[in-house]
Amino acid sequence: xxxxxxxxxxxxxxxxxxxxxxxxxxxxxxxxxxxxxxxxxxxxxxxxxxxxxxxxxxxxxxxxxxxxxxxxxxxxxxxxxxxxxxxxxxxxxxxxxxxxxxxxxxxxxxxxxxxxxxxxxxxxxxxxxxxxxxxxxxxxxxxxxxxxxxxxxxxxxxxxxxxxxxxxxxxxxxxxxxxxxxxxxxxxxxxxxxxxxxxxxxxxxxxxxxxxxxxxxxxxxxxxxxxxxxxxxxxxxxxxxxxxxxxxxxxxxxxxxxxxxxxxxxxxxxxxxxxxxxxxxxxxxxxxxxxxxxxxxxxxxxxxxxxxxxxxxxxxxxxxxxxxxxxxxxxxxxxxxxxxxxxxxxxxxxxxxxxxxxxxxxxxxxxxxxxxxxxxxxxxxxxxxxxxxxxxxxx
Numbered sequence: 001x002x003x004x005x006x007x008x009x010x011x012x013x014x015x016x017x018x019x020x021x022x023x024x025x026x027x028x029x030x031x032x033x034x035x036x037x038x039x040x041x042x043x044x045x046x047x048x049x050x051x052x053x054x055x056x057x058x059x060x061x062x063x064x065x066x067x068x069x070x071x072x073x074x075x076x077x078x079x080x081x082x083x084x085x086x087x088x089x090x091x092x093x094x095x096x097x098x099x100x101x102x103x104x105x106x107x108x109x110x111x112x113x114x115x116x117x118x119x120x121x122x123x124x125x126x127x128x129x130x131x132x133x134x135x136x137x138x139x140x141x142x143x144x145x146x147x148x149x150x151x152x153x154x155x156x157x158x159x160x161x162x163x164x165x166x167x168x169x170x171x172x173x174x175x176x177x178x179x180x181x182x183x184x185x186x187x188x189x190x191x192x193x194x195x196x197x198x199x200x201x202x203x204x205x206x207x208x209x210x211x212x213x214x215x216x217x218x219x220x221x222x223x224x225x226x227x228x229x230x231x232x233x234x235x236x237x238x239x240x241x242x243x244x245x246x247x248x249x250x251x252x253x254x255x256x257x258x259x260x261x262x263x264x265x266x267x268x269x270x271x272x273x274x275x276x277x278x279x280x281x282x283x284x285x286x287x288x289x290x291x292x293x294x295x296x297x298x299x300x301x302x303x304x305x306x307x308x309x310x311x312x313x314x315x316x317x318x319x320x321x322x323x324x325x326x327x328x329x330x331x332x333x334x335x336x337x338x339x340x341x342x343x344x345x346x347x348x349x350x351x352x353x354x355x356x357x358x359x360x361x362x363x364x365x366x367x368x369x370x371x372x373x374x375x376x377x378x379x380x381x382x383x384x385x386x387x388x389x390x391x392x393x394x395x
Contacts (some may be wrong), residue, residue, distance in 0.1 A: 012093035021052035024291030034249030087112035123290035154312025178368030186302030191274035209244030221334035223257035253340035304351035
């Protein structure tokens, strides 16, 4: 648990409930919201159902408490009790839960008397990329009485919540993800890579190495591209940044396809802006997404994007303007799109500049933080007014 100082009791507390605080896009958004939200408006604590890693050090805001509930695989009904007791002790004004694994904990938060309960949906997983699992959607609907606002982070997720899951439109509020356009910007220092100083074209991707990101299709597409170009082995390189359960399997795949010497697996890194500035093109091969943070970060760095047309990605990537869209799980289509950029420097420059402009106009961290702050304010006032109305009259 982090040491906490300077916690004025009159500043409301937001408890953020996340499955695990580790390197990832959702986690980056959470940290950015905490670090950028005006300190005089809200205090923050982070509760992890399982645990956290060194990624927690990215929280630079003083006085942020960090808790791990150490949930084990399975139902973990005892975790509901642990959370209830913790919330009773912390007495937050807002509980903000993230993604399906944390949604059910709005109920113990209600029992603990937390006045405002917000649930954000940032994407769907590989096991249910279209969000059609009846059991999961039934639970989402069952939680409606305990959740004041559902927050989808893309128009695609907003349509799914109301049209498929059945969440009342009045309880859904779209808030787009945002990135720090000062840190993620072109023209600044780039990270060293194994190919520094060589005349190569670097395709890069950043993300947790897991099924839903489908880096296997990207590696296969890269191998197809290399094989299709006479100069492929001399000029093309692929950086797969991140860590996760599939790292060893992906490395073996690169070996089996004969491109292991051209693919770099640097693991989880803290210098993502600098790494992205070492890329020429960003690629994202996910089979399901909300609005991917790494996509926004890459575009903010002035990179054109080749990405799968899933989730909220087509809302950000305009095909033929700032990138290219391809079907999911189609390595040949992905290879063809990557090849267009590898062969055309003018396309890279024009689409990269358009990508940066799009992020500056529509996906800033300031707009995102402002929207969450306003949501907390609005819901807090509403619940306070309801409490006043329902107070017993002593006459």
